[in-house]
Amino acid sequence: MNGTPAPAPAPAPAPAGSADDGPGIPTRLLVHALVREDGTVDAGELYTVAGLLGMSDQQIRLCVRRLVAEGRFTQEGRGRKATLRAVADVTGSLAPDAAHVRHAYRQDAGLAPWDGTWHLFAFAVPESHRTARDTLREHLRHLGAASLHSGLYVTANPVAELVEARARDLGILHTLTRLTTTDLRIGVTTDPRALAAALWPLAEIAQRHEDLAAFAEARLARLAEGPPAQDAERLTTAVELAARFTAAMEPDPLLPPQLLPRPWPGTRARRLAADCWKRLREAPPTGRASAPRLFALYADALRPAD
Template sequence: MTAARAPASGTVAARVAAFGQQSRVRAGSLIISVFGDAVLPRGGRLWIGSLIRLLEPLGINERLTRTAVFRLAKQEWLRIEPHGRRADYLLTPAGQRRFEEASRAIYAGQPRAWDGRWRLMLLVGEMDAKAREPLRRALFWQGFGHIGPDCFVHPSADLDEVLRALVTEGLRDSPRQLMPLLAVDALHGLSANDGDLVRRAWNLDELAQAYAGFVADYQPILDALGVDAERIEDESAFLLRTLLIHDWRRLLLRDPELPDMLLPTGWPGQQARRLTQALYQRLLAPSERHLDQHLRRADGSALPAPAGLQARFHGAPAPALHAPQPSASTA
């Protein structure tokens, strides 16, 4: 390792070590981040041996990787295509659709514009506390706030995608959990009541602390890298890019992306987005070299080089979802 690379590599090693010391590493969630960020742009098909090799430095061993991939296949994120004694794992059409929808928010240069509507998920039937908690947790990880035990709210969610996600995440094993759920797209213009709704529905202090922690983790690494992408080794760049997008994606899952006029002054989410954009661009070239070397299909062929990754974070804001006529659907 050259002296020029040492400072950046040291901060990266510290971040990787911190990830490995978490009390509970969710291998499936990390694999979703890798597929969405690195595999989907190259066709969405990967031999599991390549995935095992990529994740080992992050403390995800072969057994954990195989178990997590098997579960993702059961949840219909991935499907298996055998090739002799090996097999490729591919995104299912539903998995690809969900990745593409998430990517519009993850790699947007600015947050999604608000169309002035609130999306509501309403419990209109009986549901005991044990059945309610998995639903509440699943909606929380899609950015929903709650304004009472029976009403969940979001400013821009695609309600059809939300219902499909609830099924994919295992709630279909208990179909009664979805029977009393009503999805409503309601027009509600800006008013003094919007601010009250936000304060009731979301703990913005907690989310702000999470964004501040993200900045505290990654700003020193960006400072160490400066503007020189060659101050970091290719594998370290891939590992850091993976953790960066994984942590950023999980923050966005919790964030309803409220419009600026409904956020506190100096909201740290904007700083976190700018940091993610700058660091991702520094890491892109060396991390792609690492992927060129190690990503393989089951037949041994390399995955094609992706196009257009430089445009990530430089495009327009994630588009506001089309606002249909007020309607309701049940599942």
């Protein structure tokens, strides 16, 4: 987080190993991704997009039945003529983490340079508070911290306020120790790039960005031929793009560019993804239905860096 004949309908998902091969999209996340601004999902649209993604009608029927039984949606009508209405905000995990995404684009624009400081966090939480301990550990990982030793984490980004706030909410702030250093050493390794390569799975993260870039580039080429002939094609591309963007961004610790191999594929992938979202938003809808709120969420997360 720019008339020609309309392009042919989007093809079915490509075989594994192609540029179109990517993360599977669970049926309930597809339902969540198609929630409109008014909180509704058009079942006809849902079934059509699901078909383009290789899902069966039976999968969707069972998923809808479960979501209604869980109280997450209500249903008016039956089959493809039904309307689902969200009981709460259920956009799902395909929605972008706006703060995370904006920081990534700020880094790409050179607006968040690294000052050479490492931020370390240590905690020793007793087994009686195991749930709180595990939650804090997952929060640190979500913020991009890597484990140095049991109970000791490090990141290059200044996230102390976020870590302390979470520890306070969990009632374990008194167990948290934090410090900063510009002299981090692991064994005999002191070079910042070498330390980053040792602490984070950069090759795996880079490959996820390469996959995102390949998908976005292919869809941009298709969109350049003309707008989608049907809304379902536009929505299918949006859902796939959101899934691939999430798969690339969630495990990315957003290390400062000074610590990454050059060129770093994340920069190109995010630029192509932003261009793709822009083209999708500009594509005129062929029906009267409003776009899913996913479009607005990405438009907000991909606002130009200040």
